[in-house]
Amino acid sequence: xxxxxQPPSMDCAEGRAANLPCNHSxxxxxxxxxxxxxxxxxxxxxxxxxxxxxxxNEMASLIITEDRKSSTxxxxxxxxxxxxxxYCIVSVGGSNYKLTFGKGTLLTVNP
Amino acid sequence: DADVTQTPRNRITKTGKRIMLECSQxxxxxxxxxxxxxxxxxxxxxxxxxxxxxxxxxxxxxGYSVSRQAQAKFSLSLESAIPNQTALYFCATSTAGGAVDTxxxxxxxxxxxx
Numbered sequence: 001x002x003x004x005x006q007p008p009s010m011d012c013a014e015g016r017a018a019n020l021p022c023n024h025s026x027x028x029x030x031x032x033x034x035x036x037x038x039x040x041x042x043x044x045x046x047x048x049x050x051x052x053x054x055x056x057n058e059m060a061s062l063i064i065t066e067d068r069k070s071s072t073x074x075x076x077x078x079x080x081x082x083x084x085x086x087y088c089i090v091s092v093g094g095s096n097y098k099l100t101f102g103k104g105t106l107l108t109v110n111p
Numbered sequence: 112d113a114d115v116t117q118t119p120r121n122r123i124t125k126t127g128k129r130i131m132l133e134c135s136q137x138x139x140x141x142x143x144x145x146x147x148x149x150x151x152x153x154x155x156x157x158x159x160x161x162x163x164x165x166x167x168x169x170x171x172x173x174g175y176s177v178s179r180q181a182q183a184k185f186s187l188s189l190e191s192a193i194p195n196q197t198a199l200y201f202c203a204t205s206t207a208g209g210a211v212d213t214x215x216x217x218x219x220x221x222x223x224x225x
Contacts (some may be wrong), residue, residue, distance in 0.1 A: 034213075043115070043201050043216030044154065087153065098169075099214060101146075101153030 004088045009106045012082075018075040020105055022088030025069040030092050033064060034099065035073045037084040044087065044101075047073065078109045114138045115217035117202050123223045130189040132220050134202030143185035144203040144214065145169075145177060147196075154201060160185060192224040 005023040012018040024033065035047040048055055048062045050071070055062045061074040075082055087104040115136045124130050134143065141162050146154040146169075156169030158177040166177060174196060178186045189196055199221050203214040 036214075041199060041219065041221075043203070043218055044214075045216070046213040049213070098156060098159065099154075101155070103151070103153050 004090060004102055006086075006088050006102065006105045008103065009108070011108050011110060012075075012078045014080060014109050014111050015077055018078040018082065018107055018109070020073040020075075020086050020088075020107060021070065022073070023070045024088070024090045027068050027090050028092070031090045032092070033062065033068075033071050034089045034091060035060070035062065036087045036089065036099075036101075037082075038087070038104070039081075039084040047086075075107075078107075080109050080111065083107060083109045115202060115204055115215055117200075117217040117220050119220060120218065121221045123225065124192050125225050126193055128192050128224075130192050130222065132187045132200055132202075132222070134185045134187070134217060136183050136202075136204045136215075136217075138204055138215060139182075140204040140206050140215070141182065142205045143179065144205075145175075145185065145187045146201045146203065147171065148199040148201065148219075157187065157200075189222075189224075192222075194224045196222065197224045198222060 032049050032051050034049040036044040038044045048060050050062045050064050064071045085104040085106050087101050089099050118133045144159040145157040148154045155171050157175050159167050160179045163179050176188045199219050201219050202217040205214045
């Protein structure tokens with residue numbers, strides 16, 4: 001699986017958009033980009049995934065560059081409850097589906 | 112009720128003891144996973160199972176064993192616990208097949224080996 005690079009920490013003001021970057025320059029054509037988050041030692045929670053196109057769901061938006069070498073997770077209106085470690089993961093799907101977690105980005109949402 | 116449950120939630124044990132961590136799920140998923148997390152680090156995969164008859168080693172399986180008793184149950188054992196196995200342990204499940212599926216995690220078990 002390809003490796004990812006994320007900043008170790010970021011801050012965001014409550015109510016503002018939080019934009020979390022991820023570099024995955026060695027991503028293969030069949031690898032998806034997944035985002036999970038972990039709130040203070042709880043079990044990680046799935047947020048969103050994408051292959052080529054931008055994606056949006058009730059939690060967030062995922063913007064993937066055209067060359068697929070980087071992506072950005074956007075939380076449109078961050079709240080204090082969004083303070084968490086956010087993991088960007090690239091992985092193939094199907095029978096080889098496994099997640100490799102790095103250290104992620106600690107997002108702190110400030111009042 | 113939670114879809115993925117882990118027991119116990121906290122456990123303190125001594126070096127050399129045998130420990131079993133249990134995971135149960137009501138999601139009807141075929142795939143189950145065990146991860147460990149050390150302080151300040153991401154999760155590392157210990158074992159995974161794609162169905163009842165399938166068991167696979169992950170990145171850090173040494174010192175651990177697993178049992179998939181049923182589709183809904185996946186247990187992790189430490190045959191002889193050692194202090195560097197002190198960590199947070201997570202069970203996860205996911206659906207089988209398809210190009211993409213997502214993993215659902217339990218609340219975790221905090222294990223301390225003295």
